[in-house]
Amino acid sequence: MKRLVCALAASLLVGVSAAHADIRLDAGVTINEDTTPAPLVQQRPRLERMWVDIDPSEVTPAVNSKTIFLNFCQPNGCVVKPGPPNSINNTWNINGQRTLRAFSNSDTVKNAVVMCMRDVFGPFGVEITTTDPAPAAHFEIMIAGRPQDLGMSAGIGGVSPFSCQQFIPNSLVFDFSDVWNGNVEEICSTAAQEIAHSFALDHVTDPSDPLTYFGFNGRRRFKDAPVQCGSDCVQGQSPFGDACSGPNQQNHRCACSGQQTQNSFQTIKALFGDGTPTPPDVRIVQPKSGANVQPGFPIGVEMTDDQSPGRVEFRVDGQLILTAPKAPYAANAPMNLAAGTHTVEVSGFDIYEAKTVATVQVYIGPPCNGEADCPMESDACIGGRCVPGPSVVGGLGSPCDAGPDCASNQCLSDSNGNRHCVEDCELGKGQCPSNFGCLDAGGHGICWPGYDDGTGGGCNAGGAGSLAIGLSMVMLALARRRR
Numbered sequence: 001m002k003r004l005v006c007a008l009a010a011s012l013l014v015g016v017s018a019a020h021a022d023i024r025l026d027a028g029v030t031i032n033e034d035t036t037p038a039p040l041v042q043q044r045p046r047l048e049r050m051w052v053d054i055d056p057s058e059v060t061p062a063v064n065s066k067t068i069f070l071n072f073c074q075p076n077g078c079v080v081k082p083g084p085p086n087s088i089n090n091t092w093n094i095n096g097q098r099t100l101r102a103f104s105n106s107d108t109v110k111n112a113v114v115m116c117m118r119d120v121f122g123p124f125g126v127e128i129t130t131t132d133p134a135p136a137a138h139f140e141i142m143i144a145g146r147p148q149d150l151g152m153s154a155g156i157g158g159v160s161p162f163s164c165q166q167f168i169p170n171s172l173v174f175d176f177s178d179v180w181n182g183n184v185e186e187i188c189s190t191a192a193q194e195i196a197h198s199f200a201l202d203h204v205t206d207p208s209d210p211l212t213y214f215g216f217n218g219r220r221r222f223k224d225a226p227v228q229c230g231s232d233c234v235q236g237q238s239p240f241g242d243a244c245s246g247p248n249q250q251n252h253r254c255a256c257s258g259q260q261t262q263n264s265f266q267t268i269k270a271l272f273g274d275g276t277p278t279p280p281d282v283r284i285v286q287p288k289s290g291a292n293v294q295p296g297f298p299i300g301v302e303m304t305d306d307q308s309p310g311r312v313e314f315r316v317d318g319q320l321i322l323t324a325p326k327a328p329y330a331a332n333a334p335m336n337l338a339a340g341t342h343t344v345e346v347s348g349f350d351i352y353e354a355k356t357v358a359t360v361q362v363y364i365g366p367p368c369n370g371e372a373d374c375p376m377e378s379d380a381c382i383g384g385r386c387v388p389g390p391s392v393v394g395g396l397g398s399p400c401d402a403g404p405d406c407a408s409n410q411c412l413s414d415s416n417g418n419r420h421c422v423e424d425c426e427l428g429k430g431q432c433p434s435n436f437g438c439l440d441a442g443g444h445g446i447c448w449p450g451y452d453d454g455t456g457g458g459c460n461a462g463g464a465g466s467l468a469i470g471l472s473m474v475m476l477a478l479a480r481r482r483r
């Protein structure tokens with residue numbers, strides 16, 4: 001394959017661009033991919049590869065760096081100039097010295113691109129940094145400017161050297177961020193694609209792999225599967241001159257292996273090894289530990305991950321009751337749970353299977369008719385449920401700042417800024433304990449201190465009606481944290 005490529009492109013003698021003294025691109029042969037869009041779905045601006053011949057003796061068995069430097073060329077741009085052996089890249093027309101203008105999108109976009117790259121390369125033992133590791137060896141992606149800055153034609157999304165060696169030592173690639181109009185996913189997947197070309201990876205037809213030319217909504221990740229090479233054919237030919245096939249004439253053999261497929265995930269993993277797993281943060285927001293609950297009680301989970309939360313498995317007493325593939329993470333306990341203590345266990349996974357387990361214990365007692373039926377003397381009985389009462393920190397009516405302060409995980413505020421822990425009640429049923437009333441908080445009831453709901457179980461506070469009106473309006477604006 002390589003012989004064919006070199007023969008094909010032999011007329012395009014090329015030079016070399018080097019941005020830093022520590023970055024060097026070897027002389028080689030360019031492969032100019034036609035900028036005509038692939039005849040499929042939405043177009044990505046084309047990404048070019050420059051063929052480089054790497055002296056195999058420079059390619060050590062182990063990769064020479066496990067660092068990828070994202071260089072946003074801020075604040076003043078990056079100076080890019082031809083490097084040794086000082087031939088001029090006529091095709092890309094880098095004459096003399098040029099300045100790639102700085103990354104022009106917001107810090108928000110920049111940080112999101114960095115997070116995306118850390119996410120996409122998370123499975124691999126390679127560090128993504130924004131600090132120049134020089135003089136240490138490293139891979140580098142300049143994420144900045146536009147192709148015209150380097151004398152290339154408009155519409156090129158990125159460029160990279162390409163070789164069939166296992167990696168290109170100290171490879172420098174370009175991701176022209178101005179082309180992508182602030183689109184984080186496109187800037188990120190272009191960076192991923194360009195640097196992956198330095199690991200002998202070709203284009204593929206799977207639109208969800210960063211190595212594709214095809215459009216995709218969402219985050220592209222390196223696929224751990226044999227994926228068809230292609231997506232870059234023009235008039236029936238691959239950029240390397242291979243005949244294309246397939247329903248859209250977009251399949252071709254992979255440039256280096258000559259096989260139809262490549263596994264980008266395993267190729268990169270072979271180079272860098274496994275990444276350090278970063279398990280998600282998993283929190284059971286409902287029920288609270290030690291809560292007195294009824295069979296079928298709701299279980300709510302919040303899970304956050306550096307980038308990529310995956311599924312949550314819900315277990316009660318060791319029995320798997322539900323797997324939620326994505327947020328919202330909520331389930332109900334079985335209805336047939338007996339009285340006594342039960343263990344709720346949730347296992348949260350990120351998409352790379354890093355796992356965190358959280359548990360709470362809850363108590364099921366018979367429905368109460370009054371406080372005397374409850375296990376704790378401090379409990380209140382609301383609609384048959386025993387709940388932590390007003391004398392308990394976090395109990396009904398306690399002052400609070402936010403849901404987690406409350407046993408119920410519900411902290412609501414009235415229009416005067418008074419915040420109390422509340423519990424659900426049924427309107428008009430007189431379920432709230434003395435000194436509380438069941439207040440309509442927008443279609444559902446909550447027990448509110450000092451509110452007279454007219455059921456006579458209530459309360460001694462006069463003038464609560466006017467409070468209730470203000471309260472109801474505030475309630476509507478508050479997002480209840482309950483799931």
Ligand SMILES: [Zn+2]
Nearest residue numbers: 047048049193
């Ligand atoms: Zn490419």
